[in-house]
Amino acid sequence: MSDLAAAVPARMSRQSPTTESRFTRGVLIGVAIFFLGLFLLFPLLVVFVEALRGGIGAYFAALKEPDTVSAIRLTLLVAAIAVPANLLFGLAASWAIAKYEFRGKALLITLIDLPFSVSPVISGLIYVILFGAQGYFGAWLQSYGIQIVFAVPGIVLATIFVTFPFVARELIPLMQEQGTQDEEAAISLGAGGFQTFWRVTLPNVKWGLMYGVLLCNARAMGEFGAVSVVSGHIRGQTNTMPLHIEILYNDYQWAAAFAVASLLALLALVTLIIKTILEWRFGEELASAGRQGDIR
Amino acid sequence: MKKLITGAFLAATLAVSAQAQDTTLLNVSYDPTRELYRAFNAAFVAHWKEKTGKTIAVRQSHGGSGAQARAVIDGLDADVVTLAMQSDVDAIVKNSGKIAADWRQRLPNNSAPYTSTMIFLVRAGNPKGVKDWDDLVKPGIQVITPNPKTSGAARWNYLAAWAYAHQKFGGDEAKTREFVSALYKNVPVLDTAARGSTTTFVQRGIGDVYAAWENEALLALKELGPGKFEIIVPSLSTLAEPTVALVDGNVDKKGTREVAQAYLEFLYSPTGQKLAAKNFYRPYQIQHADPEDAKLFPKLKLITIDDPLFGGWAKAQPHHFGDGGTFDQIYKR
Numbered sequence: 080m081s082d083l084a085a086a087v088p089a090r091m092s093r094q095s096p097t098t099e100s101r102f103t104r105g106v107l108i109g110v111a112i113f114f115l116g117l118f119l120l121f122p123l124l125v126v127f128v129e130a131l132r133g134g135i136g137a138y139f140a141a142l143k144e145p146d147t148v149s150a151i152r153l154t155l156l157v158a159a160i161a162v163p164a165n166l167l168f169g170l171a172a173s174w175a176i177a178k179y180e181f182r183g184k185a186l187l188i189t190l191i192d193l194p195f196s197v198s199p200v201i202s203g204l205i206y207v208i209l210f211g212a213q214g215y216f217g218a219w220l221q222s223y224g225i226q227i228v229f230a231v232p233g234i235v236l237a238t239i240f241v242t243f244p245f246v247a248r249e250l251i252p253l254m255q256e257q258g259t260q261d262e263e264a265a266i267s268l269g270a271g272g273f274q275t276f277w278r279v280t281l282p283n284v285k286w287g288l289m290y291g292v293l294l295c296n297a298r299a300m301g302e303f304g305a306v307s308v309v310s311g312h313i314r315g316q317t318n319t320m321p322l323h324i325e326i327l328y329n330d331y332q333w334a335a336a337f338a339v340a341s342l343l344a345l346l347a348l349v350t351l352i353i354k355t356i357l358e359w360r361f362g363e364e365l366a367s368a369g370r371q372g373d374i375r
Numbered sequence: 376m377k378k379l380i381t382g383a384f385l386a387a388t389l390a391v392s393a394q395a396q397d398t399t400l401l402n403v404s405y406d407p408t409r410e411l412y413r414a415f416n417a418a419f420v421a422h423w424k425e426k427t428g429k430t431i432a433v434r435q436s437h438g439g440s441g442a443q444a445r446a447v448i449d450g451l452d453a454d455v456v457t458l459a460m461q462s463d464v465d466a467i468v469k470n471s472g473k474i475a476a477d478w479r480q481r482l483p484n485n486s487a488p489y490t491s492t493m494i495f496l497v498r499a500g501n502p503k504g505v506k507d508w509d510d511l512v513k514p515g516i517q518v519i520t521p522n523p524k525t526s527g528a529a530r531w532n533y534l535a536a537w538a539y540a541h542q543k544f545g546g547d548e549a550k551t552r553e554f555v556s557a558l559y560k561n562v563p564v565l566d567t568a569a570r571g572s573t574t575t576f577v578q579r580g581i582g583d584v585y586a587a588w589e590n591e592a593l594l595a596l597k598e599l600g601p602g603k604f605e606i607i608v609p610s611l612s613t614l615a616e617p618t619v620a621l622v623d624g625n626v627d628k629k630g631t632r633e634v635a636q637a638y639l640e641f642l643y644s645p646t647g648q649k650l651a652a653k654n655f656y657r658p659y660q661i662q663h664a665d666p667e668d669a670k671l672f673p674k675l676k677l678i679t680i681d682d683p684l685f686g687g688w689a690k691a692q693p694h695h696f697g698d699g700g701t702f703d704q705i706y707k708r
Contacts, residue, residue: 212450212471221450224628229451311451312436313401326437329570330409331598 126344129337141335142342149315150323150339153231157306157319158299161238165295169246170288174280176247177254178262188251194243202240203308206233229311234319237305242295249291253284290357297350301343398431400635403453405440405463405527405617406570407591411654412457418650419641423634431634439568440527447471447622454626454635457619459527461485461680462688464620473624487616488642489656492677493531495607496576496585496592503583507609508539511584512557519582521572522565523695523702527615528572529565530696532586534685535613537695538678542611556705577604588615593655593671614677617656 099107131138141147172191176184194202208214210227220227227233261283265275281288303321310317318326320343327336404412416433423431436443436451440459447453448471458464461479464486468474479486497505503516511518521529533555540554563581566572569591576585577595584607585592592606619639626632641647645663652664657672678684685691695701 207449210450213448214450217450226450226452228449229446311403311446312438313451314435314437316434329406331594 123344126337126340129333130341132337133334137334138338141332141338144335146315146318147323147327147335147339150318150320151342153234153316153318154300154320156231157235157238158296160235161242161299162292162296164239165242165246166288166292168243169248169250169291169295170281172247173250173254173284174276176251177257178259178280191244191247194241199241199302199304200308203237203305206236206240206309228309229313230317233309234306234317237309238299238302241302241305242298245295245298246288246291249287249294250284253287254280257283286357286360290354293350293354293357297347300346397429398631398634400431400433400454400631400638401436401452402433402455402457402638403436403443403447403451404457405443405459406437406568407588407594408457408617408654409435409437410594411590411651411656414654415642415647415650418646419638422641422646423637433638439525441466441525447473452625452629453622454629454631455619455621455639457617459615459617460530460688461616461618462692463527464618465688467620467622471624473622474620475623478620479618481621482619482639483643484659485616486618486620487659488619488639488647489617489651489658491588491590491615491617491656492612492675493528493535493586493615494589494592494612495609496587496595497583497605497607499603499605501605501607505584505607508536508558508611509543509554511536511561511586512554514561516561516584517563517582518558518561519564519566519572519576519585520562521569522567525567526569526572528569528588528591531588531613531615533695533702534680534691535586535609535611535678537701538613538682538684539609539611541684552701552705555701559706589657589672590655608673608675611676611678614679616679 133141142151172187175181176188207228209216210220210233211217212221214228227236261279262275265279270278300319301321302319303325306319307322310319310322312318312322312326314326320339324336324339324343327333327339330336402412402416412433412435416435420431420433423429436446436453438446440463443451444456444458444463444466447456447467456464456467456474464474464478468476468478475481482488495505495511497503504510505516510516520532523529523533536555536558537551540551544550544554564572564575566575569588572585573587573591573595576582576587577599587595589606592604596604596606619642621632621635621639623632626635642651643659648658648660648663649665649668651658652661652668652671655671658664661669661672680691681687693700
């Protein structure tokens with residue numbers, strides 16, 4: 080095992096432009112692993128140790144508590160709405176950007192990135208200012224008895240906003256790289272617009288798309304700041320898992336807080352594992368995409 | 376893809392059906408009342424069932440008192456608010472008109488069913504020998520208190536120190552300022568809210584003395600074991616009157632006025648008063664508290680905000696905590 084590990088970089092280093100000694104490389108790798116362990120693995124471990132401190136029975140009892148169940152359900156609901164919404168938007172936006180030339184394209188790309196650069200607190204506040212009782216549309220909404228902020232719709236809106244770029248950002252470079260030859264070929268062979276999209280474009284980007292959806296999902300479930308502003312913190316009603324963790328922690332219910340945290344961490348871990356598998360698959364697909372295009 | 380969409384609809388229907396209950400009250404409260412209302416809500420739901428045969432549910436929302444008031448102004452659908460300070464309820468009156476202006480006259484004791492005060496929490500054995508406010512200005516002592524700009528508790532602390540100095544120096548304003556200024560020089564961290572300060576002092580182990588809500592300190596002793604901390608009662612403090620109010624605009628819209636009013640009145644009932652004492656608030660009528668709970672609240676000189684020294688929140692708030700107020704003046708130096 081160690082022979083193999085040593086042999087591979089040694090062979091590669093002949094072609095590699097970097098010529099650091101084995102010692103330097105070892106130190107660099109060591110430092111990277113040390114920091115990874117200290118700042119990522121150790122805290123992750125602590126979450127699970129703290130969660131299970133009271134025993135496995137207490138762990139599941141904490142997860143079965145009605146307010147916690149409601150928080151889990153709300154988080155899943157929000158993700159189940161926000162992720163498909165951003166999937167549709169991301170596909171549409173990246174399709175438009177990659178396959179067509181139009182005025183304001185650069186502006187559109189910048190706008191898609193906006194949620195990345197804006198603080199989540201602001202992402203939440205804009206919805207309070209728009210739809211809150213004192214907001215621009217507040218009086219109008221109230222006259223119809225529609226509640227947006229401090230209710231599920233507000234949480235969904237804020238989540239969609241912060242997760243807006245994930246799918247589009249993943250697809251745009253991929254689609255741009257692939258170009259329009261495949262589509263042109265399909266259309267010249269008599270395929271309709273939808274058929275071209277369904278049979279040619281979508282299969283070409285499927286791994287990238289899934290990757291974007293995963294990242295989008297992870298953020299949708301984990302978002303704290305923006306959701307905190309629009310949630311109203313009503314227990315058993317408008318608390319998502321991240322908000323509920325903070326509440327439990329401040330309630331001196333540390334074991335329960337860490338139990339819910341461990342569940343969120345597990346979701347993140349599962350996402351990470353799927354992401355790694357996808358990256359592996361997706362890398363091959365991407366590398367072969369050009370060649371496949373030629374063969375076809 | 377299809378499965379995902381079906382799943383989303385399924386989840387949506389589930390969430391909606393879960394919310395379809397007979398009557399649900401929403402109590403928007405501040406941070407340290409979590410334990411109190413958990414117990415009180417259960418008692419009220421049982422009481423209402425017994426009295427009317429109807430099943431209701433009470434939902435809670437907790438946060439910084441000022442932020443919670445802001446949320447109600449912005450449309451959080453509270454039936455009742457149970458906030459830290461009169462000024463926060465007044466903010467709702469002024470900015471949304473959802474609460475009638477005479478709210479303080481509608482319930483006994485200025486609409487404050489329980490009160491609290493500021494006391495000191497010190498480490499076991501009181502190693503720094505803290506007894507009263509003037510021990511907090513001594514050099515080398517670290518005092519934990521939140522930021523008066525954002526925290527109700529911090530304002531009560533500030534005013535208590537101010538009142539103590541005012542009394543000590545016979546009303547000499549310059550010396551009073553100097554005293555309060557020296558106290559804040561000993562504060563290493565200004566947290567934004569009381570629970571944050573509790574965490575700083577208790578969990579992170581920073582500071583020698585924590586000027587805390589009496590109810591927070593008693594709760595911390597109970598939750599974290601009595602062996603680690605001690606409570607020191609100063610000679611003088613402020614009487615904090617957390618206030619409750621019916622949100623007229625919301626209850627009339629939702630048709631919950633009757634049950635919401637009963638909810639607030641139940642706070643004044645013997646059961647409500649007893650539960651307040653159990654959760655470390657000083658009940659308005661101490662005779663309803665269990666004797667062992669009543670013992671937790673020693674007598675001390677308590678100054679209210681309506682004392683001529685402060686002249687009510689309308690005057691004290693801008694004078695001490697507004698932009699350029701006395702806090703800004705002493706904290707800059």
